[in-house]
Amino acid sequence: MSQQHFAGLDISVKETAICIVDQQGKVVHRASVESDPVVIREHLLDLGLAFGRVGLEAGPLSSWLYAGLVDGGLPAILVETRHMHAALSARINKTDRNDALGIAQMMRAGLFKPVHVKSPASQQRRLLLTSRKLLQRKAYDIENDLRGQVRTFGLKIGVVGAASFDARVRELVDDHSAIAAVVIPLLLAREALRTQLARLHKLLLDTVRVDPICRRLMTAPGVGPVVALTYRACVDNPARFSRSKNVGAHYGLTPRLYQSGEVSRTGRVSRCGDAMMRAALYEAALVLLTSPRGRWNSLKAWGMGVARRRGIQKAVVAVARKLAIVLHRMWRDGTQFRWSAAQTV
CATH class of the missing domain: 3.30.420.40 (ATPase, nucleotide binding domain)
Structure with a gap:
């Protein structure tokens, strides 16, 4: 040989x-x-x-x-x-x-830890998610910068939605030609960003609409199209994880542990793994716990119990970790979210 x-x-x-x-x-x-x-x-x-x-x-x-x-x-x-x-x-x-x-x-x-290489389809999903997020972030940056800049001249934009923002700013600077000469190009740039953001968001919705896995994940409370597609793109293949409990740890939602001799300390969550996945799960958990709409379910009841004992911030992280586990089990077993104990029979 x-x-x-x-x-x-x-x-x-x-x-x-x-x-x-x-x-x-x-x-x-x-x-x-x-x-x-x-x-x-x-x-x-x-x-x-x-x-x-x-x-x-x-x-x-x-x-x-x-x-x-x-x-x-x-x-x-x-x-x-x-x-x-x-x-x-x-x-x-x-x-x-x-x-x-x-x-x-x-x-x-043999001293190495291999990394899962995502499929081309998952890489394309991630490209869509990151590009959409980039345009959204830049549009928000322009809006926030405009709010601060025009406030210097006593012009207060106030609380307005995205659709009314452009008209409100133009109304404020209508009598200030020097300020308008600077602000109008920013509004045009924002409008272009918003237009392309709408195109990417529609593409995202169309992708989720024809994907049976994303539609199944969306049966869970707090999980919308963006969270479902993010989970789909990041996990890629549920067989990567031998146990569903490993998903939360893989994406940095479990506490750090320091143990040496008689010293044993539990710290904050590790924040290792994909930050985009962790942020999506956190947002889904926050919606699940704080939204007044939607059906009551065992996951929300468990999270509210954690909130009463440990505070809302730790409860959101705990629910995000449990939601990652639940979504993995739903994907692997091909089942929808179980809203009550009767559905487990």
Whole structure:
């Protein structure tokens, strides 16, 4: 049987440093090639070596490169960024060559934590969600900036909805030509952002409408189209988690634990994992607990009990964690939300 080799790839935008070691940890090859999956794949295959693992760190180009390597029959592994940083931070000199060597040695020793690589469909869903959020945030930035800037001149916009904001600002600056010359272009920019935001939001609603998984997730209280699509995009495959309870911890909704000797402390939630997923679950839990509308359910009753004992902030986080578990179970079992104990029979 031929000896296996282990490759480490340190990726940058233009070039990727490659280091290959044998089973004894001896360096047998080093190179620097263009950061393109075809170039990297052909370079590795042309060496004629039997690879046990090819490791690369999770990053902006990683999914693209990973897919190209796997398509070429290479045993590529995407490694969790924080784990990789902890393993490589002990080195005195940080260079691309040294990082590639460190990754190769991690592959040889098996000291790594693999990352789930999302499907192209989930990556497209995430692109839609992040782009919509970007336009929404920029529109809010313009509105908030306008409120503060015109207030300097004694012009108070007051409480107005998004539809009436433009007309209200134009009314205030109508008699101030110098101010209007600056404010009107901002209003036009806001209008363009709002128009494209509406297009992306409609695309999101159309996507959710034809997705049976999103429609099933929306049967849970507090879960709307945005939260359902976010959960769908972030989890990608429910089989990733052997237990539903692991979902809350994976997305940073469980407390940190510090234990050493006689010291044992429980801290705040870890906030690890995808921040977009964590924010969506928090918003859904907040709506579930505070909205006066909607049916009463066991999840809300449990959350209100936590709120009475520990406060509303901790209750929202606790409900977000439990909601992540419930949604995973609904997805995996193909069931809708159970509003009462009678539905579990």
